[in-house]
Amino acid sequence: MGLHLSVFGTEDLPYIDPRMARRMTEGTFLGTYLIDQYQAACKAWDGRGRLPAGFHDPVRSSVPVLLLSGYYDPSTPPPVAAEVASTLSNSRHIVVRNEGHGAGFGCARDVVVAFLITGSLDGLGPACEGVGPIEFEVPTTKSP
Numbered sequence: 001m002g003l004h005l006s007v008f009g010t011e012d013l014p015y016i017d018p019r020m021a022r023r024m025t026e027g028t029f030l031g032t033y034l035i036d037q038y039q040a041a042c043k044a045w046d047g048r049g050r051l052p053a054g055f056h057d058p059v060r061s062s063v064p065v066l067l068l069s070g071y072y073d074p075s076t077p078p079p080v081a082a083e084v085a086s087t088l089s090n091s092r093h094i095v096v097r098n099e100g101h102g103a104g105f106g107c108a109r110d111v112v113v114a115f116l117i118t119g120s121l122d123g124l125g126p127a128c129e130g131v132g133p134i135e136f137e138v139p140t141t142k143s144p
Helices: 002-011 018-025 033-045 078-085 106-118
Strands: 065-070 091-096
Touching (some): 065 078
Parallel strands (some): 065 091
């Protein structure tokens, strides 16, 4: 937990605008509860580090990178990975249609395993192609 608070308190929390957080969470069930709790915990932990110059600059690399995004991921949605991929010249971005955060399983698993074994994007087969959106049937109730 200490490591988590050190990283979050250094890399994320200082960049959260409290006014924007209040505005974006107004009327929600939890409001700013989570942000407030993190602020208190990080202050009590006081394990904040210093970020080196250029820490937030985009990474530029030709090293093979496989990026997975869950279509329904609220914390790191597909456009975030697409932006990251834009500076990685040897990358592949797979959007898993029916997943949220942590989309490396299910239909993308074979591609992930092959990438981890070979360390290369070459020859990786298709992943999740043809997987459409989940269809929901909402039952209707009739009044008596």
